[in-house]
Amino acid sequence: MSNIKKNKNISIAALIPCLNEEKTIGSTIKNIKKFCPNINVYVCDNGSSDKTFEIAKGLGAHVIKEPRKGKGFAMDRLFQHVNADYYFMVDGDNTYDISEIKKHINLMLIEEVDMLIGVRNDLENNTFPRGHKFGNKLFNKAIEICFGKGITDVLSGYRILSKKYVKSFPNLSRKFDIEVEMSVHALELNVKILEQNIKYFKRPEGSLSKLNTYSDGFKILSRIIIMLIDSRPIYLFSIISLILFVLSISLLLPVINYWLEFGNVPRIPTFILGTFLLIIGFTIFLTGLILDSISRHRIEEKKVKFKLFNYN
Numbered sequence: 001m002s003n004i005k006k007n008k009n010i011s012i013a014a015l016i017p018c019l020n021e022e023k024t025i026g027s028t029i030k031n032i033k034k035f036c037p038n039i040n041v042y043v044c045d046n047g048s049s050d051k052t053f054e055i056a057k058g059l060g061a062h063v064i065k066e067p068r069k070g071k072g073f074a075m076d077r078l079f080q081h082v083n084a085d086y087y088f089m090v091d092g093d094n095t096y097d098i099s100e101i102k103k104h105i106n107l108m109l110i111e112e113v114d115m116l117i118g119v120r121n122d123l124e125n126n127t128f129p130r131g132h133k134f135g136n137k138l139f140n141k142a143i144e145i146c147f148g149k150g151i152t153d154v155l156s157g158y159r160i161l162s163k164k165y166v167k168s169f170p171n172l173s174r175k176f177d178i179e180v181e182m183s184v185h186a187l188e189l190n191v192k193i194l195e196q197n198i199k200y201f202k203r204p205e206g207s208l209s210k211l212n213t214y215s216d217g218f219k220i221l222s223r224i225i226i227m228l229i230d231s232r233p234i235y236l237f238s239i240i241s242l243i244l245f246v247l248s249i250s251l252l253l254p255v256i257n258y259w260l261e262f263g264n265v266p267r268i269p270t271f272i273l274g275t276f277l278l279i280i281g282f283t284i285f286l287t288g289l290i291l292d293s294i295s296r297h298r299i300e301e302k303k304v305k306f307k308l309f310n311y312n
């Protein structure tokens with residue numbers, strides 16, 4: 001497969017989750033149709049109280065509603081509702097440059113990629129709030145350390161996904177942590193990921209971000225920890241057990257040295273605490289080994305199902 005024109009039977013769906021985006025949803029839909037006329041646009045109205053639904057409907061988009069607030073819920077509804085060969089996921093705030101969407105879809109076809117991520121380039125001053133910039137760098141690094149592979153912009157909302165990937169994606173996220181889960185799922189399956197630089201613009205006047213730097217940042221970090229436990233439990237449990245081992249040895253060594261020299265134990269509570277930490281550390285390490293075996297079996301099953309998708 002070389003490009004879209006040579007593959008007229010390929011269906012492409014644009015998925016737009018949005019909440020109260022009446023100022024931007026119209027321009028977002030128009031830009032998508034302008035740069036990729038053969039695309040089907042689907043909007044998930046995530047409980048908007050403004051005219052988002054009416055504007056999207058008036059521009060010919062397929063609009064579905066998801067009353068539960070949260071980007072994860074909205075994307076889950078879109079993934080369940082829409083059937084296509086490729087899915088273009090983008091926010092409805094008109095901050096992403098969509099002009100190269102056809103080029104990116106062609107790259108997906110040529111390279112046989114399952115996920116393309118638009119890496120945001122901040123072309124205007126203060127496009128990203130300082131807290132968002134720091135959080136993005138922190139989460140990118142955390143993903144690299146925890147899962148062994150790096151993604152340049154793990155929180156980017158600009159993604160093109162293959163049907164094979166979407167139908168294998170469980171989506172347990174509820175809020176803005178969905179991009180993290182999508183990235184980790186792709187890394188788990190070892191699918192081919194392609195990154196492309198894109199322009200990123202400021203929100204227009206009167207359009208407000210729904211992302212809270214601190215509360216949503218905490219949820220994203222919590223999701224990384226949960227997925228680390230789920231995917232690589234031995235990594236996290238080994239670190240915790242090592243910390244407990246070091247603490248227990250630091251408490252027990254002076255007591256043992258005193259006992260060897262004088263024949264009695266002068267600090268019984270310290271000895272009990274050190275022994276307790278040693279036992280707990282060993283128990284946590286064994287738990288990590290058991291969970292790691294279960295995790296490996298689960299990931300193996302996911303990989304087999306993913307590889308067999310085209311044959312079903």
